[in-house]
Amino acid sequence: MSQAGPHPEVQPVPGREDLRLRIEARIRRMERASLYGLWSMVLFLLVSFAAYDGFSIFPALTEDAHKFLGAPPPGEMISLALVVYAFSSIVRTLARMSRNIQPYMGLMHAAFFAAFYAFYHLSGILQDNFWAVFFAGISVMGLENYYLWSHSSAAVRKERALLDSMRRNGDEERG
């Protein structure tokens, strides 16, 4: 540690210093990854907030835009797709948790749930189905974020323990 003071007679080992820097960079990267999870959750909540109000913050679609988009899909099909998507996302996240695989898909989930809001809105049945999308999104993204947070926390703890161990060894060599 820095309190140990300089020992001019002991030169720092270049390989060890490089390793320390790499560990610190990994810790910073993992801490940033946890924040990405929070950002995607905030994005989803902002979209939900706009959807709750029927996307009134956006201008209404023109007749031409409606014609270009075509007929909206039936409400039953959107709901079926929502259930299948939420179910498969939860199963995939639980499977990744059990196998300890990290890839995070929070932003993709936020985009998909925003698309569900948009489809319901264009079909004119968003008011009836808002809470279904909201709770499905909260459960999928909550689980994803919880896994990301717990995985990153465990990895950061491990890296910090490694860093401490390196510092202790360095102090012993100097001492």
Add this chain to the structure above:
Amino acid sequence: MFSSINSRAIVPVACAVTGFVIACCVLLYTFVKEDLVKGEIQHAADLADTVIKSTRYAMLKDDRETLSNIIISIGEQNQVEHVRIFNKKGLIMLSRDPREVDRFIDKSAAGCTECHAGPVPKRSLGTMDQARQFTNQKGRDVLAITAPIYNEPECSNAACHFHDAGQSLLGTLDIGVSQTPLKQTLGHLQNRMIMFSGMVLVLTVGAVCAVLYSQVFLPIKKLVDFTEASQGDILDDDFPEVSGEMARLADAFQKMNSRVRDLERRDKAKGSESTSPESLL
């Protein structure tokens, strides 16, 4: 809070199950509501059709008094909020409420715009398009059906009055039924679904918690206590009945503890031999 194995195992399960069950219940409620409303619209359309067929003979005979009596009798039925017949120009000819007679219908009002949105009004609508839902002046939720009364050969050929064969629409029947019973049914359904979802959640999360606690958390806690205290070679009697990996782990812990204590005893024995007066001589 999330450092213990209990919370780390239970929180994700509770989170995923709760959110998914709530989302599915909301969707199920929406489906059931949609089906009930469709049924109610069909029922109101059938009622409108019955009214038109019941009044057909009186219309052919141009018997205004009988027509008026039929409309008033139907209007007095429970759950019927309004009944009126207006002509092609929108002038109310007959109504349950006598104050409405000889007044014009607002063509821009809800229910009229389905046909009168464009410059040329639509000739026919599907059953679902004929329906409109609104809150009336008494503050009651109403489901109304506007059913067209078309010109038929008997109408244009009748000797009594003046409809020519080229006139396709003679008038419109507008009947509104109260949505209070439907709202009550939906309210009961909502409450029952909330109760059912709550019970499913409590049972699912509770069952997972109970199984995890008895099969994993409690044995681990006992093993940790046993390892830290190290006051015997075998586990206490209150160690839960476990099988599989947990039983093997408990067995391995006991054997390891026994070996450690054995080594400690030997070490002590060696130490006492080396410090005894005989060994010093």
